[in-house]
Amino acid sequence: MSQQTCGFVAIVGRPNVGKSTLMNRILGQKISITSRRPQTTRHQIMGIKTDKGAQFIYVDTPGMHIQSRDRNKAINRFMNQAATQALRDVDCVVLLIDRTRWTDEDDVVLDKLTHVKAPVILAVNKVDRLGDKRDLLPWLETLQAKREFAAILPLSAKHGSNVAELESEVAKYLPESIHYFPDDQVTDRSQRFLAAELVREKVMRQLGDELPYQMTVEIEEFRDEQRIIHISALMLVERPGQKKILIGENGERIKSIGREARLDMERAFGAKVMLNLWVKVKRGWSDDDRALKSLGYNLD
Known part of the structure; x- marks a missing residue:
């Protein structure tokens, strides 16, 4: 060997x-x-x-x-x-x-x-x-x-x-060792985590400087049924004005974010994705250690 x-x-x-x-x-x-x-x-x-x-x-x-x-x-x-x-x-x-x-x-x-x-x-x-x-x-x-x-x-x-x-x-600096992961595995993160990140990426790319960093995404549902993945994602912001920006006029912004995120998810997961997005105001979440932990910001 x-x-x-x-x-x-x-x-x-x-x-x-x-x-x-x-x-x-x-x-x-x-x-x-x-x-x-x-x-x-x-x-x-x-x-x-x-x-x-x-x-x-x-x-x-x-x-x-x-x-x-x-x-x-x-x-x-x-x-x-x-x-x-x-x-x-x-x-x-x-x-x-x-x-x-x-x-x-x-x-x-x-x-x-x-x-x-x-x-x-x-x-x-x-x-x-x-x-x-x-x-x-x-x-x-x-x-x-x-x-x-x-x-x-x-x-x-x-x-x-x-x-x-x-x-x-x-x-040159990899030590002699058994492999810690299966040879075909590419990340330690779950599809649920990646889905949240893809939604957040589309928000950051589309809204640029319009939306501050006080926005995060929480996946409330991730269900795989016969090669169709049903995902419900909640976008959390800190102020009502930020919610208005995310939704956009006549809901056009949130539709655009959802469309781009869904296409990336389908490429990443190799399956059809049904994506539902919501926006909710949660004041002060970005400066609350307990809130951060509940939203998956852990150092474990």
């Missing part, structure tokens, strides 16, 4: 650098939702890839951000804790940054890695957007001075360039 390897790989970085896009690219399918808005990812999400004798267990994490007055709600603290917790007991860390931009929040992430014993690979994302590629080499040399990285790789998660090279680099 050939040698098997298996290990955990944390993908970390500040908000909106492309962590979820990178994991989806590696897996070849959508597991983590994406949008142009920072802090789209709120949970740790495992993406599992088994390639021959190697099993990579990637952990997509919320963007680590600076705590400030407007970012000190319970949900912001939860996201920072979830990202930090992902660094425990991993075999390798991929630190993702955005092109030639280094911010104070990148420093926050780098500081969190100070005591991490696992090798850290620095991945410089979105290099396809660089106006002048000649800027890249001196920038990579500057990055080498920030800490001792196991490797520094420029890549494009969106287009896939150099992603295979990143995977080869990560493979």
Whole structure:
């Protein structure tokens, strides 16, 4: 029997650098939702890839951000804790940054890695957007001075360039081990969880800056009957004005969100989906630890 390897790989970085896009690219399918808005990812999400004798267990994490007055709600603290917790007991860390931009929040992430014993690979994302590629080499040399990285790789998660090279680099640090998951499993999350995330993604993509972060989705029903999945999802907001935005004029916005989410669910689940959406006002949920736990924001 050939040698098997298996290990955990944390993908970390500040908000909106492309962590979820990178994991989806590696897996070849959508597991983590994406949008142009920072802090789209709120949970740790495992993406599992088994390639021959190697099993990579990637952990997509919320963007680590600076705590400030407007970012000190319970949900912001939860996201920072979830990202930090992902660094425990991993075999390798991929630190993702955005092109030639280094911010104070990148420093926050780098500081969190100070005591991490696992090798850290620095991945410089979105290099396809660089106006002048000649800027890249001196920038990579500057990055080498920030800490001792196991490797520094420029890549494009969106287009896939150099992603295979990143995977080869990560493979060097997977320990010899039995596989923790079946070879055909791609995530630790349930279809119910993915359904909620797909609805939330459509809200974030369609409403952009119109709707603040105080919106979450709770699945009230998930029933599979003869290859038709019946899903009832409740979108929670904090104020009546937000509810009005989500529903839209004559209900057009909620219909559009539902249509796009349903099509993505049918692709993901390989079945016909009947989706019902509702909006409810639940004041203060994003700054209430007990409410967050009841809505599935757990660090277990």
